[in-house]
Amino acid sequence: MTAPLDVSGSAAEAHPESVLAGAGKAIQGRSLTRIAWMRLRRDKVALAGGGVVVLLILVAIFSTPIIAAFGHPPLEFHQDQIDPATLLPKGSFGGMSAEYLLGVEPVNGRDIFSRIVAGAWISLLIGFLATVVSVIIGTVLGVIAGYFGGWVDQVIGRLMDVFLAFPLLVFAIALAGVIPDQGFGLEGNGLRIAMLIFIIGFFSWPSIGRIVRGQTLSLREREFVDAAKSLGARHGYIIFREVLPNLMAPILVYATLLIPTNILFEASLSFLGVGINPPTPTWGGMLSEAVRFYTLPHFVIFPGLAIFITVLAFNLFGDGLRDAFDPRAH
């Protein structure tokens, strides 16, 4: 999130305690989870967002048959569609036609529709998995900080401050720029995707860490934790059986809201030219190429819209989820 720069707005949402305070209260009983589900089912906007998310996931999974049905292979050149002097699409509206639904790219004439469809999985995969990384790091450190308190909390708290003070985009670019070719049993784009997931996830953890810490702090004072302690339960038992299950709702909510942030982060890195290697299409990468051809609206708008719709859908769904878990929002 924003932590870095102007990737996605403000550090604001890095302080979601207030937002989730309600969810925290709601987690006491299973029945409240059910109530949240009922609320969510009634929230049409959130459901629409969720629907689009599901649709996008399906598109990502079934990109091959979709492209086969409606487009051309995403890497295939169609230079017959291109004016050899200006390098621009010959047809009007960027070469849009029944053959090329969203037109073709300048220079090589690749089918924009296919490339957008084929680019979905990168955005979603990195968005999801980077969030998983953030959630894991954030939860572990947040629980440790909140549960043990004292100097442990101090150290982890400082660590979070350091991360928030980092110009993260600079670091991400620098790191992404020195990714080697092989390592960890992966190579090429596989390694690159893995590294991007790690970098994005690694830089996004403090936001989720803060929430988890805050929630853990309040859970620690609750009766059932006291009860477990008085029964002589070990820390591990209390954390895994008493604390973590009660953190699931806020983590779920916040993770959902972190996904779109991470998708934007990936798009920003691709836009700045340190994303996935070509020719694999990514939305941010398409936009960065479109900069050179800003006179072609279709080349700019379609990848931009793809990012926008995806991020918006996740945000709508995440907002709905949060409202559902937060009685005060009603």
Place this chain on the structure above:
Amino acid sequence: MSFLDVKDLKIHFPTDDGLVKSVDGLSFGVERGKTLGIVGESGSGKSVTSQSILGLHKGGRARLSGEIWLDGEELIEASTEHVRSLRGKKMAMIFQDPLSSMHPYYTVGQQIIEAYRIHNDVSKQVARKHAIDMLGRVGIPEPAKRVDSYPHEFSGGMRQRAMIAMALSCDPELLIADEPTTALDVTVQAQILDLMRDLQREFNSALIIITHDLGVVAELSDDILVMYGGKCVEYGTAEDVFYRPEHPYTWGLLGSMPRLDREPTERLLPIKGSPPSLINVPPGCAFHPRCPYAERTGDRATTEVPALAETEGGHLVRCHMSREERRGLWENEIKPVLETQ
């Protein structure tokens, strides 16, 4: 007509989950210099009632009907602006949690001064003097110094005193105290209650004390209204309600009054179950699922809403059981248990 006269007050909230009938046909009255205690569990509608008198429900989605007459003026139909001008001046309120009810960013003095200057066109200096004066009258030591303290710098009891000073700063004729002592220690509770009694005498205002604890109103109240599920279930003089209670719910409340010789959690006459959902109020008598005597009236308990009927001399009870049956139960079963302790 009483100084405050509430007639058939209904407060309903439409929600996604259905219509919440917070208050459903409530009538009562209070005279100047008199005290009414409204007693009930949380969710019984007692706080909503008090806020609707002050018009504080406005802006929300509440639907009000009925009549609220204050000193001959009807408030429900009155303009928002007019009700606002009465608030603080003619009627004031003391809230449950003095910490959260006072603005954390302003000093106690600033908050009292503000309250005073809304209704009195005086300079800040004059208002400040008044605030110091009020703080002194509610028993805050060194008021000239404490007037510049922030609420969080006060102890709980001091804060509640400050709240009271704020509420009384414009000399209101009706004072509503919503759970004024719930957030306080037992010893402080007594002090605050004494203070309120003294001040009421001094100001000769009408006082409504809202509480879930009969003990709080025992000494203070002239009349007591017991609410359950948004309805009045018993209404009478303090003497009636304490010495001749006729509703099984009131018996339960009496049985759970804290006493110094009992563990606070130990209940003599436990009321089983929990307060009813205001969305799905149980059919028939709202109390029947928790009432140990429900089967005595057979199907009526679940099918017929009991009427609020006068048992004698202004003592009203909402129960299917006959007067004799209730009195018999009280005399033979309940009273002896309560008195053994």
Place this chain on the structure above:
Amino acid sequence: MLTYIIRRLIGAFAMLVVISMVTFGIFYVVPQWAGATPEAMASRYVGRAATPETVHLVAERLGFYDPVVVQYGNFVKGIFAGAQYDYGAGVEHCPAPCFGYSFITGQPVWPDLLDRLPVTFSLAIGAAIIWVIAGVSVGVLSALRRGSFFDRLTMGTALAGVSLPIFFTGMISLVVFSYGLGWTPPGGAWTDFSANPAEWAYNLLLPWITLAFLFAATYARLTRAGMLETMGEDYIRTARAKGLRERQVVVKHGLRATLTPILTLFGIDFGLLIGGAILTETTYTLPGLGQYAILAIRTQDMPQVMGVVLVAAMFVVVASLIVDLLYAVVDPRVRLS
């Protein structure tokens, strides 16, 4: 209070040390792990005619043969004590804070940073004014008219706003307003405020609005949520019970409490922005710190990277310190200790 400030300053300093070490590690150590020799690193900074001897000499001059610890130590020394720069015909003293000399242009980094700061600062300050005013007022109005058409419209717009990548909105706005309608200057336009304030503002108008839109959306959402929460607080009910007019309830009691946490966010956001609005500056090719950072990374100009990262981090650290101090002023419950 004083001890608090001193303690915080020490903490801030420690944080900058950590950040400088990490940055140094990424640019100096990671390449070596990846197998780069001092010569390979040096050959980035020589012309195409460079012979092995040239490369060797440059590697020596840049200190690449020294152990990393020594290199880092020299860097730190430069910041506090200044450094000597051998420019061939003589030695120049680079006074503290000396972030070294660019490996590419040979120019001292610190003046470069000072030179670019006004651009980023101008961008940030203008955008901040717009987004705070727009975001907060929209948020307050939406909260007060919850569920109204206005609320739904603005909150829908705000959600769209936080979902739009700024490089996309930036490009679209350039294409439409600059290249299409010609209302605003093209990307890259920059005039110093002191030279011509009107032109300064005119040139920055589009970046301001674009950047402000993103933040305003976030702030509107947060203000609305905060306002809704505040207006449900007990003390608001108290204020109303006193007979206060609704406007005063909102402004004096509601806003005051809502804005305090927003202030914290604002401090951090603003600090982050002054450190370089990379995407905005890239999209509009504004010669600010963000663009400087990107160029420095692209050309692997290590002193420049170190300088810009540390300066950016410093702004965040200072901003958060100021915010904490301000918080203590605004919220009497907060005690600094």
Place this chain on the structure above:
Amino acid sequence: MRRKHALAGAATAALALVLSACGGGGGSAQQPAASASGGGAQAAFNAAITGVYNPSTKKGGTLKAAHSSDWDSLDPGDTYYGYSFNFGRFYWRTLTMYKPGPGPEGNTVVPDLAESLGEPSEDGKTWTYKLKSGLKFEDGTPITAKDVAYAVARSFDKETFPHGPSYLNELLDWPEDFKGVYKTPDVDYSSAVEATDDSTLVFHLKKPFASMDYVVQMPMTAPVPKDKDTGAKYREKVVSSGPYKFETNEIGKRFTLVRNDQWDPATDPNRPALPDRIEVQLNVNADDLDNQIIAGDIQLDIPGTGMQPAALGKVLPDPALKARTDNPTIPRLWYISVIPDTAPLDNVNCRKAVQFAADRVANQTAYGGEVAGGEIATNVMPPPIVGQEKFDLYPSADNKGDVAKAKEALAACGQPNGFSTTMAFRSDRPREKALAEAMEQALARVGIKLTLKGFPASSYFSDYAGNVDYVKSNGIGLAAHGWGSDWPDGYGFLQAIVDSRTIRDAGNYNLSVKNPEVDKLIDQASAELDEAARAKLWVEVDKKVMEDASILPVVWAKSLLMRGQGLTNIAYNEGQSMYDYVMLGVE
């Protein structure tokens, strides 16, 4: 040797690496003006290639120029960009310079500071230049042969001046203990370069070298007054020897040149010095720069590498705008190194398979198309190189590649089903990225699977494609590359990229040509004194490399240049590979 092209703008790579030429001068300025009947003010496509466009001798006005990036250095001893050699002649003078004006004559050198071209000794190891009289620095002190010798000696210090060319470091007979004028101020360097008197300069070479006149037109011979030399900081305040001097210089932002009243036009027939003032803005957005050139707000795009792709779509379809452009072929080749260190490309048949499988049209389009990119290249040397011959060892119908032949070659290589390898490119160069993508598509047709990998341009040759260890351990089989000549003959173009003996551990520009037969031919060609026979031998080198299939030519670069509005006296100079800047005037 190699001149840098502008790393600058995102898009264009093409810059002329050609050696800078000389300026247009008084005499030459009049000459083209007089002979440029073909030019005139009649706007037409390529009007400034064949003749001088809008000839004029009017003095005065301000020339507004801009650069989408920045100079490597303004110091004549520390710069290696073509545009820098070209533009620098406004404020420096060198012993010789390219003949100003259009046409093939632009490839020849004429004297500048020197009275005449250099005089070689019998053995070709000593070159003597006589300086004109009346030469002065901007402060009025006379320019003597000592100042030139000092300039040459100071440029020796590559630690202080890492950017400039090192021809003279290699050619001259420097004393063993000479480490530069700053580190070893007392060492006598007269064994390499000496001023025998105030007007006589003598170069002593280690071995015979025929093209000395080309070398000394480079700015290392621009005089530097010793008492004003501030080493690496001299770039901030260069002392002018040319018709203009610095008024202001804000490094990285802008600078302004004004007339140098100490410059005597009588000593300088090559520079008409028409404008009164020259303003240069640096780091201007490249797209915006194009728009301002089109609109007339800026008159000169200094890098001279051609317009950005977004502008092409605007300019080419519009006859009025197109008429303002010139589209020369420059002595630069964009190509792909096919690296024989990486199996199975160690087998020449596999390399040939790559040659046949490539889709040249797709590659050309990737590189910017027929106008902004260049002509499809079939061999290594570009057409502007003297003696160049076109030939095609891997022909295919429509230049789309010959899949059948490629498969035959694969079979011969023992890889009938194709193979996998990695292609490197500079990730901040969109054209190289597009090229890599085009190759990936084309080679897939014959079963060769390409993995594409982008690297930062700043460390492309030092850490990646030009680093032998990296290439070997990471299996880089193909690498996008580009080369421009420092002067327009076979040696100037080919030597650095095909001589295997130049290969070092890191920072290589010859990535793939490791053939002893090629090296042998290079030696033969270098030793050949007859110009025509020498040119033939360079063609042989070219053929050998193509037979070796270790270079896959992409395009012989062309750039689309736009003549700024209000400019006079515009001519494309072949020596500079861009407009001749010192000829320009403003209306």
